[in-house]
Amino acid sequence: MWKSLTKNDNSEMVIALAGQPNCGKSTIFNAVAGFKVNTGNFSGTTVSYTETEVYIGGRTVRLIDLPGTYSISANDVAERVARDYLLSGQVDVIINVVDSSLLSRSLELTLQLMEMNVPMVIGLNMIDDAQKKGMEIDIPALTSLTGLEAYPLIAVQGSGVHELFDAALKVSENSFHRVPPVYDRDVEECIARIEARYPSTLKERLRVDTRFVIIRLLEMDEEFEKLVSEVDGDFLEYVVENRRFLAEVHDWPESGVFASHRHALVLDLFEQVVAVRSRTGTSLSEKIDRFVINPVGGLAATVGVFFLMFAVSFWFGNLIAGLVEAPLESLGAFLMSHTSGYTAMLVSGVYDGFTAGVGIVLPYLVPLLVILSLLEDTGLLPRIAFMADGLLHRFGLHGKSVVPIIMGYGCNVPAIMAARNLEYERDRIITMLMVPFIACSARTVIILALAGKYLGAGYTTLIYLGNIAIALGVSSVFSRLSADVSPGIIMDVPPLRKPYLHVVMRKVWVRIQEFLLFAWPVIAISSIALAVFSYVGIDDVINRVLSPITTFILGLPSDLGITLFLGIFRKELTLIMLNSALNTTDVSTVLSSAQLLVLVVFTVLYIPCVATISTLWKEGGLKVALLSIALNTSIALVVAGSLAFLL
Amino acid sequence: MTLLELKEGDTAVISRVSGGKGVSARMAGLGLHAGKKVRVVRAAPFRGPLLIEDISSGARTMIGRGIASHVEILNEKR
Known part of the structure; x- marks a missing residue:
């Protein structure tokens, strides 16, 4: 039931890179990516993902770079699509990339990912930055406390990346033994109560870890509440009852009570695996930073x-x-x-x-x-x-x-x-x-x-x-x-x-x-169309078709129709073709100052060039591209048209 | 009192983040929970955002003034 990106034939292993923004996920992705890199948008959104095929350990693996998210609480579109993808059942292993110098913050996401119960390894990136900050991370302790293998990395130097991928391959082949995060006794009792009543219909429908679903509900996750209410409204009510009870007991808002417990767990984990030495002196980057934020x-x-x-x-x-x-x-x-x-x-x-x-x-x-x-x-x-x-x-x-x-x-x-x-x-x-x-x-x-x-x-x-x-x-x-x-x-x-x-x-x-991959074909096709037009000698037709705009609205010679049309393909073509279209070497002999002004204003504002349109299409979807064309053209017509009328 | 009332260089402890689930979740994602000790590093010009430093980790976050007015604090001495 979770939306999927593309169909996977199951023969290929899928590894997803998940982590918080600025953790260096994309650096790792780019370091191992081959020449075939695909970037696409999650359907119906402007949130993009990147995927590639990599050859490691004698096999081809599909690697997906998910958008960076601070949590999987679906607070925004990026978080929702990243989570949906991880739950889609297509992912064999998650590589959770972590900025080691911000380990306590990063572990919040790590714990949430662990709750999904999908095989996972941790990449402790920027381990050098953590050391510079005086942080000593006890990796074996982290592994024994979470059950997750963790590898130190310096992605920008490429060090540790191969070890991390080797580990990711192994974890999927062997069985995965995470140590599920255990919360306070009353929270665990609450989860157990709900679990006892967990409807089997829901289990069949969702096909995700039941404990994970319960935790999502305890965190007031609207998407999960909606899904569950469709299947079993009574069960949802029972969860809400328990959630309210938990909030009252701990004197915490209903929406934040569970997160506060996870936060406590993270702090505890952090203290057990990190020793911080004090550090003196100001580094060069800090000095530059002080200047820049002035x-x-x-x-x-x-x-x-x-x-x-x-x-x-x-x-x-x-x-x-x-x-x-x-x-x-x-x-x-x-x-x-x-x-x-x-x-x-x-x-x-x-x-x-x-x-x-x-x-x-x-x-x-x-x-x-x-x-x-x-x-x-x-x-x-x-x-x-x-x-x-x-x-x-x-x-x-x-x-x-x-x-x-x-x-x-x-x-x-x-x-x-x-x-x-x-x-x-x-x-x-x-x-x-x-x-x-x-x-x-x-x-x-x-x-x-x-x-x-x-x-x-x-x-x-x-x-x-x-x-x-x-x-x-x-x-x-x-x-x-x-x-x-x-x-x-x-x-x-x-x-x-x-x-x-x-x-x-x-x-x-x-x-x-x-x-x-995306824009060049569009440019090539439009150029071929253009070549066909000029071969057929369509200049006159275009001039005539555009004449209501050129002559009536803008008050320009109809010969300029073709130059404005060409400008859609490349803006500079308008300028290059101007002299030949007007059959002159000095434009000012044919056009008045007012006409020149109108021409310039219109050219600056009207339809974006083909390369821009196709990039808009790629990044924002067809609707955004079409809206942009309509917007630019209408504003250009209104502004340049009123200038022509007034001058 | 709220984060918005602090001056550059002031430190404070976050006591509560109001302003809806979205705001508090996003703040929490950046490690800014109740109980965190923070320092206002800089206020941007033109009524721009505040640059906040989490004292324990040194992590910095910029927070718009609208959101800063929803962050309740216990003020400390500079």
């Missing part, structure tokens, strides 16, 4: 990151774009000279799609994703979010939206990918809808080339400011329309850490693959 230092860091991204997308991007241009052009010429007719049409479509992909991936995607990964891995991201949250909150955004926004000025594609860092679906969707309004480097080139050249610095600045106002306006409106209230920020701020180049590059590679 208003002045934080502002400096944020502005620094902003300029770095700008520099990367303009200077570095152009440099790389220039370097790949010549070889690509000679490849194009070679292909054209060896093909003709329909084949030429098809080949040129594929070629255009390929170059469009290369034109995004190499100059923009790779460097911007490197910066994103650095922000994530060093822990600078939550610190920038901390500084920006107060300001962005006024526009219905979240502190973490700051990175997608900044990145959007380079390229919208990685910016939308960066929205994945936002915990709540509501914040993710608002950010994803806002990003396509941000003038990326391709559109900035259009602004500078047309407005900057013909209209002057004053208008150029106005266009920029207007663009920012519209983007922030969109997020404000959506946040007010949204049924959920932003729950407010509660976010872990991990210590600043040294980034590792190979870890960063692994992550970038996984993300590039995601783009290539």
Whole structure:
């Protein structure tokens, strides 16, 4: 009855990585992942998982990286889908990855996972950080108290990873002997009372550990309450009675009484396995941290990151774009000279799609994703979010939206990918809808080339400011329309850490693959369609079809229809095709200043480019992509149309 | 008194987290239970969040002001 990701033919072993956010799960995943990495969303959500096939111990294993969660109480979508997947019966072994330097907090999740009674091993990651903090973890004691094998790891250096996977393989083959957490006597008596009345119909229906179900009910888990009430309402009532009794006896709210007992158990376990030595001195990362969380230092860091991204997308991007241009052009010429007719049409479509992909991936995607990964891995991201949250909150955004926004000025594609860092679906969707309004480097080139050249610095600045106002306006409106209230920020701020180049590059590679697998085919297909259009000589038809928009609403020559249409594929095509469409070398001789302004404003705001649309589709689902198209186009029509009407 | 009333550098012991099951569960997930001793490291500009340090583990968490107003504390001396 639990939702499953994909059908599994049972011949393959499935290992799931589960752990709290920032515990290094993904680093472990990326370290062992092969070349076939799939990223998908849990059905009906924007919560993503990553899976891959790995070859260990002479067999192929499917490895799933679940979203990081603090608990499995289903407090948010990520927790719910992660839990549902672990309960689906498809998982053979759980690898619980733990940040050893935060062991007491991490053990809360470990105990909850143990209650599921699925074979499990513990990966004690960042064991070096724990040692630096003066923590000495007695691993044999941890194993004897929990029945779980535990292995020390330093995932960023790859050390301990193989031992951990070997252990995971063995634990599934042999029988699994966890030591179930034992609570206070009255809690255990309460569980026993309920267990005695546990209906067999429920057992058949749920097919999960009965003790686990009882504990979920004692924790007021709404999803389980609903499931149980469908099967046996009387039983649920009996559980509620017992839960109320427990809450009264311990003078604790009904919703938190069980969690408080688990917390006590965790503290007890922690004290038995960890010895803490006192430690002196301030480390370098702490000194940097003190600077960054200062208003002045934080502002400096944020502005620094902003300029770095700008520099990367303009200077570095152009440099790389220039370097790949010549070889690509000679490849194009070679292909054209060896093909003709329909084949030429098809080949040129594929070629255009390929170059469009290369034109995004190499100059923009790779460097911007490197910066994103650095922000994530060093822990600078939550610190920038901390500084920006107060300001962005006024526009219905979240502190973490700051990175997608900044990145959007380079390229919208990685910016939308960066929205994945936002915990709540509501914040993710608002950010994803806002990003396509941000003038990326391709559109900035259009602004500078047309407005900057013909209209002057004053208008150029106005266009920029207007663009920012519209983007922030969109997020404000959506946040007010949204049924959920932003729950407010509660976010872990991990210590600043040294980034590792190979870890960063692994992550970038996984993300590039995601783009290539999903967006590139979309770009290629649309490029082929475009090639067919131009082969058939459809320019005139497109101009005529779009003329109500170009001439009637925007007051522009109908010849511009084709350039605006091409801009959907790549924004810079609008600029490149402008002169030839208007049959001139100086646009200002054909278009008035007012028309130029309308053209620039419309180009900046209308339909996101194909790469952006397909990324929105991938990250947020088809609905978000379609909504974004409708939103951008209608706002572009209203704003540019009113300008045309007024001027 | 609540966490929101503390100044940078103040320490306090969390006595209760109100504001619904979601908020208290999320706080608990980050290790911020009743009984935890915490310190306000920094308050972000523009009425932004508070940066809170769990004194026993050194773990840091940022908490929006809305949520901080639901965290009841017993104040201690700085």
